[in-house]
Amino acid sequence: MMHPYDPRVRDFFGADERAHQSWAHLHKADQAWIRRIVLAGGDDPGVLSYPELQELTPDESRRRLRRLEDWYKAWPYVRTxxxxxxxxxxxxxxxxxxxxxxxxxxxxxxxxxxxxxxxxxxxxxxxxxxxxxxxxxxxxxxxxxxxxxxxxxxxxxxxxxxxxxxxxxxxxxxxxxxxxxxxxxxxxxxxxxxxxxxxxxxxxxxxxxxxxxxxxxxxxxxxxxxxxxxxxxxxxxxxxxxxxxxxxxxxxxxxxxxxxxxxxxxxxxxxLERYPHQTKPQIDEWRRLLRALEGHLRLAGHEPNEPVFSAQFEEHLWVSTLGYMNALAALITGVCLTASRTKSQRVTAEIIDAVRLNERVARGRTKRLHSWRAGHINWASDASGAA
CATH class of the missing domain: 3.40.50.300 (P-loop containing nucleotide triphosphate hydrolases)
Known part of the structure; x- marks a missing residue:
C-alpha cells in the first residue's frame, strides 16, 4: 500500500515528523488522487548498457519501452x-x-x-x-x-x-x-x-x-x-x-x-509567463532548469550527469519552444522516447527538430531555427516574432 515513505509523496508533508500517521487520516479517494498526481511516472526503469539492451528478448524490450514511456511522460516539476x-x-x-x-x-x-x-x-x-x-x-x-x-x-x-x-x-x-x-x-x-x-x-x-x-x-x-x-x-x-x-x-x-x-x-x-532568454541571469536559470531534467535521462548513449540539455542543446531547446514550459516538457519527452528507439541511444539535433509541437510554438519554428543556426537570432527581441 502506498504511503508517504515514498520521497516523492513525503516531500509534500513538509516538516511533518509523522507523515505516515497524517497520511492515514486522508480519504482513500484523496490518497489515490495524490498518487496519480505525484507518482505518475511509475518506477525508475534505470539505464541499460548496449550489451544489456541487445540481450533483451522482444517481450522484455516491449516492457522496457512501456516503462520508459511512463517515465518520460512524467518529467520532474520545473520550478522557474x-x-x-x-x-x-x-x-x-x-x-x-x-x-x-x-x-x-x-x-x-x-x-x-x-x-x-x-x-x-x-x-x-x-x-x-x-x-x-x-x-x-x-x-x-x-x-x-x-x-x-x-x-x-x-x-x-x-x-x-x-x-x-x-x-x-x-x-x-x-x-x-x-x-x-x-x-x-x-x-x-x-x-x-x-x-x-x-x-x-x-x-x-x-x-x-x-x-x-x-x-x-x-x-x-x-x-x-x-x-x-x-x-x-x-x-x-x-x-x-x-x-x-x-x-x-x-x-x-x-x-x-x-x-x-x-x-x-x-x-x-x-x-505566469513563458520563460525568457535574454539576460545572463535568465540564461543561467534556463540552464539550471535543463540541468535538473537531465537527471531523468535513461539513455545508454549518455554518461551519468552528462550536460546534454543544459550545455549541448540549451539554445536549441529555447528557440524550439520559446520558453513555454509545457512545450519544453513535450519536446524533451518526445526526444527521449525517440532516442530510446535508436541504436545510438543519444539525443541529437535531428531528433529535436523532428518532434512535433503544438501550434503556438510550431508556427515559425523552422524559420526560427534557420535564423538561429545562421547566427541571426536577436535574443533581445525574444526571437519570437512568429509566436
Missing part, C-alpha cells in the same frame, strides 16, 4: 523563478478554518498564456494543501481526542480540485462540487454543498480552467456570487485560467465592466 514566487504566495495565505468566522480574503488567480505550467502548479498546490491539512488534523485529534466527535461524517475531504467544464450556471457549478466529494446535489446543490462543507470539513477549493466560463454580463456576476458564497462558508478559493486578465480588460458593456471592476477588486492575480 515565477513558479517559486506563486508557490511562496500560496504558502503565506492564512489557513482556512471552517466553522470559524473569518474576513473575506482576496482570491488568488493564477493566470497567463497557455503552456506556462498553471495546471501542474495548481495540482501540486492542491496536493500540498491536502497533506498539510492531514498534518493539522492529526495534531488536532492528538491535542483534543474529543474533537473527533465534531465531525458528523467520517469521510473527511478538506480539499477539492475542480476543473471547469464548459460554462456552468451556479446550479451546475455547485452540483459539480458536490460530485467531487461524492455528495448528492439534491434540488438545491448550493445548499447541499453548504451542508457538505461542515459535514466533510472542506477547507480549500482549487478551480482550474476558469477561462471556460463566459465572463460576459450575468455569467461573470454569477461566478463572482458563487465564489463569494464559498468564501461565506469560510472556504478558501484558488483559481487558475488562461489569460483571464486580458479577457476582463476586453469587456465592453456596462455589465461586463461591472464584472471587471469586481474581479480586479477581489482577485489577486498571479501571472
Amino acid at each position: 523563478a515565477q513558479v517559486k514566487e506563486v508557490e511562496r504566495h500560496l504558502a503565506t495565505l492564512p489557513e482556512p478554518r471552517p466553522q470559524v468566522d473569518d474576513e473575506l480574503l482576496d482570491v488568488p488567480l493564477i493566470t497567463g498564456p497557455p503552456g506556462t505550467g498553471k495546471t501542474r502548479l495548481l495540482r501540486r498546490a492542491a496536493v500540498r494543501a491536502l497533506c498539510h491539512a492531514a498534518w493539522d488534523r492529526r495534531l488536532e485529534l492528538e491535542d483534543s481526542p474529543a474533537a473527533a466527535d465534531l465531525l458528523v461524517d467520517p469521510d473527511w475531504r478538506p480539499v477539492i480540485y475542480h476543473s471547469t467544464d464548459g460554462n456552468p450556471i451556479v446550479k451546475t457549478f455547485f452540483t459539480h462540487l458536490c460530485h467531487e466529494i461524492g455528495v448528492p446535489a439534491g434540488v438545491d446543490p448550493q445548499d447541499s454543498f453548504r451542508s457538505a462543507v461542515l459535514r466533510h470539513g472542506v477547507q480549500t477549493i482549487f478551480i482550474d480552467e476558469v477561462q471556460m466560463i463566459n465572463f460576459d454580463g450575468q455569467y461573470g456576476m454569477y461566478l463572482h456570487n458563487a465564489i463569494k458564497a464559498l468564501q461565506n462558508m469560510n472556504v478558501r478559493v484558488i483559481l487558475a485560467g488562461h489569460n483571464v486578465r486580458e479577457m476582463l480588460v476586453r469587456r465592453k458593456t456596462s455589465a461586463q465592466n461591472a464584472t471587471q471592476t469586481q474581479s480586479i477588486a477581489r482577485w489577486a492575480f498571479q501571472d
Whole structure:
C-alpha cells in the first residue's frame, strides 16, 4: 500500500515528523488522487548498457519501452523563478478554518498564456494543501481526542480540485462540487454543498480552467456570487485560467465592466509567463532548469550527469519552444522516447527538430531555427516574432 515513505509523496508533508500517521487520516479517494498526481511516472526503469539492451528478448524490450514511456511522460516539476514566487504566495495565505468566522480574503488567480505550467502548479498546490491539512488534523485529534466527535461524517475531504467544464450556471457549478466529494446535489446543490462543507470539513477549493466560463454580463456576476458564497462558508478559493486578465480588460458593456471592476477588486492575480532568454541571469536559470531534467535521462548513449540539455542543446531547446514550459516538457519527452528507439541511444539535433509541437510554438519554428543556426537570432527581441 502506498504511503508517504515514498520521497516523492513525503516531500509534500513538509516538516511533518509523522507523515505516515497524517497520511492515514486522508480519504482513500484523496490518497489515490495524490498518487496519480505525484507518482505518475511509475518506477525508475534505470539505464541499460548496449550489451544489456541487445540481450533483451522482444517481450522484455516491449516492457522496457512501456516503462520508459511512463517515465518520460512524467518529467520532474520545473520550478522557474515565477513558479517559486506563486508557490511562496500560496504558502503565506492564512489557513482556512471552517466553522470559524473569518474576513473575506482576496482570491488568488493564477493566470497567463497557455503552456506556462498553471495546471501542474495548481495540482501540486492542491496536493500540498491536502497533506498539510492531514498534518493539522492529526495534531488536532492528538491535542483534543474529543474533537473527533465534531465531525458528523467520517469521510473527511478538506480539499477539492475542480476543473471547469464548459460554462456552468451556479446550479451546475455547485452540483459539480458536490460530485467531487461524492455528495448528492439534491434540488438545491448550493445548499447541499453548504451542508457538505461542515459535514466533510472542506477547507480549500482549487478551480482550474476558469477561462471556460463566459465572463460576459450575468455569467461573470454569477461566478463572482458563487465564489463569494464559498468564501461565506469560510472556504478558501484558488483559481487558475488562461489569460483571464486580458479577457476582463476586453469587456465592453456596462455589465461586463461591472464584472471587471469586481474581479480586479477581489482577485489577486498571479501571472505566469513563458520563460525568457535574454539576460545572463535568465540564461543561467534556463540552464539550471535543463540541468535538473537531465537527471531523468535513461539513455545508454549518455554518461551519468552528462550536460546534454543544459550545455549541448540549451539554445536549441529555447528557440524550439520559446520558453513555454509545457512545450519544453513535450519536446524533451518526445526526444527521449525517440532516442530510446535508436541504436545510438543519444539525443541529437535531428531528433529535436523532428518532434512535433503544438501550434503556438510550431508556427515559425523552422524559420526560427534557420535564423538561429545562421547566427541571426536577436535574443533581445525574444526571437519570437512568429509566436
